[in-house]
Amino acid sequence: ILSKRIVVLPGDGIGPEVCQEAVRALKAVADKFGHEFVFDYQLMGACAIDATGDPLPAATLEACRAADAVLLGAIGDPKYDNNPSAQVRPEQGLLRLRKSLGLYANIRPVTAYDRLLEHSPLKKDRIQGADMLIFRELTGGIYFGEKGRNADGSAYDNCTYSRFEIERIAHRAFRAAETRRGKLTLVDKANVLETSRLWREVVQDLALQYPKVLVDYLFVDNAAMQIILNPRQFDVILTENMFGDIISDEASVIAGSLGLLPSASVGDEVALFEPIHGSYPQAKGKGIANPIATILSAAMLLEHFGLQEEANSVKKAVDNALEQGVLTPELNAKSPYTTEQVGSFVAYGI
Amino acid sequence: ILSKRIVVLPGDGIGPEVCQEAVRALKAVADKFGHEFVFDYQLMGACAIDATGDPLPAATLEACRAADAVLLGAIGDPKYDNNPSAQVRPEQGLLRLRKSLGLYANIRPVTAYDRLLEHSPLKKDRIQGADMLIFRELTGGIYFGEKGRNADGSAYDNCTYSRFEIERIAHRAFRAAETRRGKLTLVDKANVLETSRLWREVVQDLALQYPKVLVDYLFVDNAAMQIILNPRQFDVILTENMFGDIISDEASVIAGSLGLLPSASVGDEVALFEPIHGSYPQAKGKGIANPIATILSAAMLLEHFGLQEEANSVKKAVDNALEQGVLTPELNAKSPYTTEQVGSFVAYGI
Numbered sequence: 009i010l011s012k013r014i015v016v017l018p019g020d021g022i023g024p025e026v027c028q029e030a031v032r033a034l035k036a037v038a039d040k041f042g043h044e045f046v047f048d049y050q051l052m053g054a055c056a057i058d059a060t061g062d063p064l065p066a067a068t069l070e071a072c073r074a075a076d077a078v079l080l081g082a083i084g085d086p087k088y089d090n091n092p093s094a095q096v097r098p099e100q101g102l103l104r105l106r107k108s109l110g111l112y113a114n115i116r117p118v119t120a121y122d123r124l125l126e127h128s129p130l131k132k133d134r135i136q137g138a139d140m141l142i143f144r145e146l147t148g149g150i151y152f153g154e155k156g157r158n159a160d161g162s163a164y165d166n167c168t169y170s171r172f173e174i175e176r177i178a179h180r181a182f183r184a185a186e187t188r189r190g191k192l193t194l195v196d197k198a199n200v201l202e203t204s205r206l207w208r209e210v211v212q213d214l215a216l217q218y219p220k221v222l223v224d225y226l227f228v229d230n231a232a233m234q235i236i237l238n239p240r241q242f243d244v245i246l247t248e249n250m251f252g253d254i255i256s257d258e259a260s261v262i263a264g265s266l267g268l269l270p271s272a273s274v275g276d277e278v279a280l281f282e283p284i285h286g287s288y289p290q291a292k293g294k295g296i297a298n299p300i301a302t303i304l305s306a307a308m309l310l311e312h313f314g315l316q317e318e319a320n321s322v323k324k325a326v327d328n329a330l331e332q333g334v335l336t337p338e339l340n341a342k343s344p345y346t347t348e349q350v351g352s353f354v355a356y357g358i
Numbered sequence: 359i360l361s362k363r364i365v366v367l368p369g370d371g372i373g374p375e376v377c378q379e380a381v382r383a384l385k386a387v388a389d390k391f392g393h394e395f396v397f398d399y400q401l402m403g404a405c406a407i408d409a410t411g412d413p414l415p416a417a418t419l420e421a422c423r424a425a426d427a428v429l430l431g432a433i434g435d436p437k438y439d440n441n442p443s444a445q446v447r448p449e450q451g452l453l454r455l456r457k458s459l460g461l462y463a464n465i466r467p468v469t470a471y472d473r474l475l476e477h478s479p480l481k482k483d484r485i486q487g488a489d490m491l492i493f494r495e496l497t498g499g500i501y502f503g504e505k506g507r508n509a510d511g512s513a514y515d516n517c518t519y520s521r522f523e524i525e526r527i528a529h530r531a532f533r534a535a536e537t538r539r540g541k542l543t544l545v546d547k548a549n550v551l552e553t554s555r556l557w558r559e560v561v562q563d564l565a566l567q568y569p570k571v572l573v574d575y576l577f578v579d580n581a582a583m584q585i586i587l588n589p590r591q592f593d594v595i596l597t598e599n600m601f602g603d604i605i606s607d608e609a610s611v612i613a614g615s616l617g618l619l620p621s622a623s624v625g626d627e628v629a630l631f632e633p634i635h636g637s638y639p640q641a642k643g644k645g646i647a648n649p650i651a652t653i654l655s656a657a658m659l660l661e662h663f664g665l666q667e668e669a670n671s672v673k674k675a676v677d678n679a680l681e682q683g684v685l686t687p688e689l690n691a692k693s694p695y696t697t698e699q700v701g702s703f704v705a706y707g708i
C-alpha cells in the first residue's frame with residue numbers, strides 16, 4: 009500500500025471537467041490496487057487571479073512543493089489574450105510554477121492511434137505507425153530571459169541557454185532514446201542562432217557517451233515540414249523551449265485529436281502532469297471536452313510513481329474506450345459521449 | 359521596350375540549376391515582349407566563401423544595390439551545418455544581404471494546386487481551395503539581435519522589435535488583405551513574449567485604418583496546428599521573422615512540393631526573388647531539382663516590374679506543365695522530366 013499526495017490544479021475553461029475524470033481514474037486505481045491517494049485542490053491561472061489577484065498564489069506553490077505529484081487541467085482566458093497591456097495574466101502562473109518547481113523537461117509522446125487514423129488531417133499511409141517522444145526544455149530560453157520595453161518604445165525578449173541547462177535535459181533524451189528505437193533528433197536553428205550552436209555543441213559532446221544512439225540534426229524550419237511529410241522518421245526529438253512549444257503542438261495533428269495527448273513535466277523533485285491542450289473556453293461546461301489527454305497524463309503520473317501495472321491498467325481502459333468508440337464528439341460525431349461518460353467508462357474499465 | 363538589370367545569385371547546391379531555368383523563362387519573356395533584361399551573375403553563399411572567403415563579397419552587394427531586381431537560387435552547404443564553431447557560414451551572406459538591401463518583408467504565397475492534391479501529405483478535403491499569403495518580417499527579431507557567448511560559457515540571442523519595423527510590414531499585409539479576401543491573421547506568442555505584445559498592439563492600432571479587414575490573432579503554437587487542421591481559414595498571415603521561418607516552411611506541405619513555392623523579399627528599394635526551398639545538396643547535378651519555384655519567383659519579379667501580362671504568361675506556362683505532367687520526379691515518379699526539360703517546356707510555352 010502506497011500513500012501519495014497529489015495536488016490538483018483544475019485551472020480554467022475545460023480544465024476542471026477533464027481533471028475530474030482523471031481524478032476518477034486515479035481513484036479507481038487506488039481502489040483496485042489498494043493505494044491511498046490524497047487529492048489537494050488548489051487555484052492557478054485565471055481562476056486564481058479572479059480569487060486572489062495572483063495567478064500562482066503562495067498557498068498553491070507551497071502545496072505543490074510538498075506534493076508527490078501535480079495534476080494540471082489547463083489555464084488561460086481570452087479576456088487576457090487580446091489585451092497586450094494586461095499586467096497580470098494566467099500564463100505567468102504556469103511559467104512561474106514550472107520555474108519554481110524546476111520542471112526543466114516537458115515530455116510529450118505523440119502516437120498515431122490505428123483506430124483514429126481517419127481523424128487525422130494527414131493521409132493514413134504517412135502517419136500509420138508514427139511514434140515519437142518529444143523532449144522540450146521548459147525552464148529556459150526566451151520564455152525566461154529578460155524582457156521589456158526600451159525608452160524608444162521598442163520591445164525585447166532575450167534568449168539564453170547555459171551548458172548545464174542543455175546537458176540535463178539532453179541526458180534524459182539520450183537515455184529515453186536508448187530504451188526506444190535509438191534515434192535522437194536535435195531540432196534547432198544553428199545556422200542562425202548562437203544558442204542553437206551551443207545546443208548542437210553540447211549534444212555532439214554528449215553523443216560520445218551514448219554510442220548506441222544515432223544522432224540527427226534538423227533546422228527547425230525543416231523539422232516543421234518533416235513532422236508532417238514523414239513523421240515515422242522520428243523517435244526522440246530534443247529541442248529548446250520556444251521551438252518545442254511550436255513543434256509539439258504541430259505534431260499533435262498526427263494523433264487526430266489534441267484531446268488525446270498527455271505530457272509530463274519533470275525536474276529533479278516533484279513532477280507535473282497535464283494534457284497538451286489548452287483551456288478551450290468555448291467548450292466549458294458543455295460536456296464535450298475530451299478527458300483522455302488528462303487521463304493519460306494521470307497514467308504518466310502513475311509511471312512516475314513507479315506504478316507501471318497501475319498505469320497500464322489505465323492505458324488499457326483508454327484503449328478500450330477508443331476501440332468501443334466511447335468518445336467525445338470530435339472523435340465520434342455520430343453517437344458522441346459526454347466528458348463524464350467517457351471518464352466513467354474508463355474508470356469502470358480499470 | 360523596357361530595359362532592366364537583374365542580378366542572379368545562383369548560390370549553392372541545386373541553386374545554379376534552378377536559376378538557369380528561371381533565366382531561360384525570363385529570356386523567353388524578353389524575346390516575346392521585346393524587353394531587354396541584362397543578367398549579371400554574382401557569387402553568394404558557400405560558393406562565395408570558397409572563392410573569396412566571404413559569403414557576401416563587396417562586389418556582389420554593390421551589384422545588387424545597383425540592380426533593378428535580384429534573383430536568388432539557394433545557399434547552404436552541410437559542411438557548415440554540423441560545425442557549430444565555424445566562424446564563416448553561407449547563411450551570413452544571405453542575412454547580411456537582406457539587411458543591407460532593407461528587404462524587410464518576405465512574401466510567400468501558398469496555394470493548393472488542384473492537380474497536385476494527391477501529392478500533399480494532407481487529405482484532399484482539408485486543403486482543396488487553400489490559398490494564403492504569408493508576410494514574414496525579414497530584417498529584425500532574433501535573427502539580427504545581439505548574439506554571443508558569456509564569460510560563463512552560456513550563449514545568448516536577443517530579440518528586439520521597434521514599432522516602426524512592425525508598422526511598415528503590417529501596412530503591406532493589411533493592403534494585401536484588402537485586395538484579397540479581407541482577412542489578416544497575426545501569428546505571435548503574446549501570452550509570453552514582450553515583442554509579441556508589441557506586435558499585437560501595433561496591429562490593433564493599424565486595424566483602425568483598415569476597417570474592411572477582419573483581424574484575427576493566433577498564438578504560434580496554435581497556428582502551427584491550424585495550418586494543418588484547417589488551412590482554408592487563412593487569407594493573409596503576418597508574423598515576425600523566426601515564427602515566419604517555421605510557419606511558412608510548414609505551410610509548404612499544403613502545396614504538395616517545396617519545389618513549387620516562390621517568394622519575394624521586398625523593401626523600399628531593390629527586391630529579391632527566390633524559391634523557398636534550400637540548396638538540397640544531395641540533388642545537385644542530378645537533373646532532378648524542380649525549377650518551378652524559381653520560375654514562379656521570376657514571375658513575381660516580373661509583377662514587381664509592373665509586367666503583369668508577362669508574369670501571367672509565365673504562370674500560364676507553368677500551369678500547362680502541371681497539367682501535362684511535365685514535372686520532376688517528386689511530382690511525376692512514373693515518367694519524370696529533368697530540371698532542364700521542365701524549364702525548356704515552360705520557356706517554350708511563354
Ligand SMILES: CC(C)[C@H](C(=O)O)[C@@H](O)C(=O)O
Nearest residue numbers: 083084099102253549550579
Ligand atoms: C500557456 C502557454 C504559456 C504554454 C507555453 O507556451 O508553454 C502552453 O502553450 C504550453 O505549451 O504549455
Ligand SMILES: CC(C)[C@H](C(=O)O)[C@@H](O)C(=O)O
Nearest residue numbers: 199200229433434449452603
Ligand atoms: C538559410 C536560412 C538562414 C534562411 C532563414 O532562416 O531565413 C532560410 O531558412 C529561409 O527561410 O530563407
